[in-house]
Amino acid sequence: MQQPTKVPHYTKYHPRWFRPRVSVYWWLGQWQYLRFILRELSSVFVALTVIMTLLELRAVVQGPVAYARFQHQLAKPGVILISLISLFFVLFHTITWFNLTPRAMAVKVAGKRIPEWLVAAPNYLIWIVVSGAISLLILRG
Amino acid sequence: MGESIVLEIARYSPERDAEPHLETYEVPLRKEWVVLDALNHIKDKIDGSLTYRWSCRMGICGSCGVMVNGEPKLGCATFLSSYAGRKRVRVEPLRYFPIVRDLVTELGDFLAKLKKVKPWLIRTDGPLLREGEYLQTPEQLDDYRQLSMCINCTLCYSACPVVGLDALFVGPAAIALAQRYNKDSRDRGAKERTLILAHPDGIWGCTFVGECTRVCPQHVDPAGAIQQYKVGSALAWFEGLIMPKKRRKTEDRHGAAAD
Ligand code: SF4
Numbered sequence: 001m002q003q004p005t006k007v008p009h010y011t012k013y014h015p016r017w018f019r020p021r022v023s024v025y026w027w028l029g030q031w032q033y034l035r036f037i038l039r040e041l042s043s044v045f046v047a048l049t050v051i052m053t054l055l056e057l058r059a060v061v062q063g064p065v066a067y068a069r070f071q072h073q074l075a076k077p078g079v080i081l082i083s084l085i086s087l088f089f090v091l092f093h094t095i096t097w098f099n100l101t102p103r104a105m106a107v108k109v110a111g112k113r114i115p116e117w118l119v120a121a122p123n124y125l126i127w128i129v130v131s132g133a134i135s136l137l138i139l140r141g
Numbered sequence: 142m143g144e145s146i147v148l149e150i151a152r153y154s155p156e157r158d159a160e161p162h163l164e165t166y167e168v169p170l171r172k173e174w175v176v177l178d179a180l181n182h183i184k185d186k187i188d189g190s191l192t193y194r195w196s197c198r199m200g201i202c203g204s205c206g207v208m209v210n211g212e213p214k215l216g217c218a219t220f221l222s223s224y225a226g227r228k229r230v231r232v233e234p235l236r237y238f239p240i241v242r243d244l245v246t247e248l249g250d251f252l253a254k255l256k257k258v259k260p261w262l263i264r265t266d267g268p269l270l271r272e273g274e275y276l277q278t279p280e281q282l283d284d285y286r287q288l289s290m291c292i293n294c295t296l297c298y299s300a301c302p303v304v305g306l307d308a309l310f311v312g313p314a315a316i317a318l319a320q321r322y323n324k325d326s327r328d329r330g331a332k333e334r335t336l337i338l339a340h341p342d343g344i345w346g347c348t349f350v351g352e353c354t355r356v357c358p359q360h361v362d363p364a365g366a367i368q369q370y371k372v373g374s375a376l377a378w379f380e381g382l383i384m385p386k387k388r389r390k391t392e393d394r395h396g397a398a399a400d
């Protein structure tokens with residue numbers, strides 16, 4: 001027989017509901033929630049990448065000396081490490097959001113909803129084409 | 142006795158306990174048994190005071206939802222054999238709901254939220270009922286059919302951290318249900334529902350964790366319904382900016398974010 005743990009006080013004739021508290025670490029226990037938090041966190045690295053790109057563009061505009069100085073900064077171990085982490089998160093951000101597109105858009109053709117992969121595929125296609133075009137521009141330049 | 146499996150079940154008696162605790166029970170591991178069979182076995186043979194909800198035993202009534210090893214599941218659709226390799230299977234009440242007793246949760250807040258989104262056909266313009274039924278094509282039915290499969294099991298609420306963190310959030314099933322009516326060609330209530338849905342406690346409270354869709358036993362895809370509503374709302378707002386007249390017409394017909 002279970003003994004009373006503490007004397008509970010509750011309103012007579014009304015069930016005393018137990019209201020569990022949500023831990024601040026709710027996202028740590030299961031991979032799917034951790035993945036969600038990582039996806040949210042990835043936005044910080046996306047912003048960082050955008051800032052780095054803008055700084056790089058500014059260095060290009062300022063001339064060869066400024067660009068060489070910027071490249072020198074980029075070659076420092078700490079910056080390389082941050083760049084690698086940023087690359088991981090930017091890829092994670094891009095792929096997870098591309099894969100979620102079919103959820104947000106129910107695209108119909110001739111009254112029928114098209115398969116999910118067909119909604120996600122153009123994102124990848126545009127990504128590859130744009131990346132290829134930019135790479136060509138940089139490598140040729 | 143053949144093979145058996147140990148269930149750790151959360152028990153809470155409002156008269157005796159200050160908080161829930163786990164009790165263990167050994168039950169036969171039968172191939173055809175689901176978690177609900179194990180609970181019934183415990184209630185019949187071991188401890189008659191165990192309290193839980195169930196009714197149909199076939200995934201229709203939506204009343205037997207519990208957390209099984211931390212995942213929201215229907216007790217009647219979760220085979221014990223899928224946990225055969227585990228030492229213990231933990232069965233707890235659905236997360237984020239107040240607990241009435243043992244595995245029984247309090248659904249008053251959920252039901253109030255369902256009602257809030259006006260889940261019925263709203264139609265004030267004609268034709269009158271005596272003039273015949275509203276006709277619908279198979280394509281129009283397909284627009285909302287999947288959303289109408291919800292059995293109100295609340296598994297999606299237990300999978301959604303926003304529900305746990307924000308008590309005012311309308312929640313996945315209620316928003317999906319609102320969309321079920323918004324997408325129904327016979328309905329004209331989308332504009333009324335917009336007041337509740339296009340709100341920080343409605344669709345904009347959703348951070349798209351996506352777990353509601355994964356755990357839904359009926360494949361309703363509440364996460365999809367919410368994101369589609371967001372896209373619809375954003376497009377309607379944008380359309381209003383560039384074509385104010387057209388927007389007014391669309392709203393009058395379907396509401397700001399009918400689709
Ligand atoms: S949407 Fe799915 S998980 Fe949520 S209450 Fe309805 S049937 Fe259950």
Ligand code: FES
Binds near residue numbers: 203206215216218
């Ligand atoms: S008992 Fe009805 S859904 Fe499980």
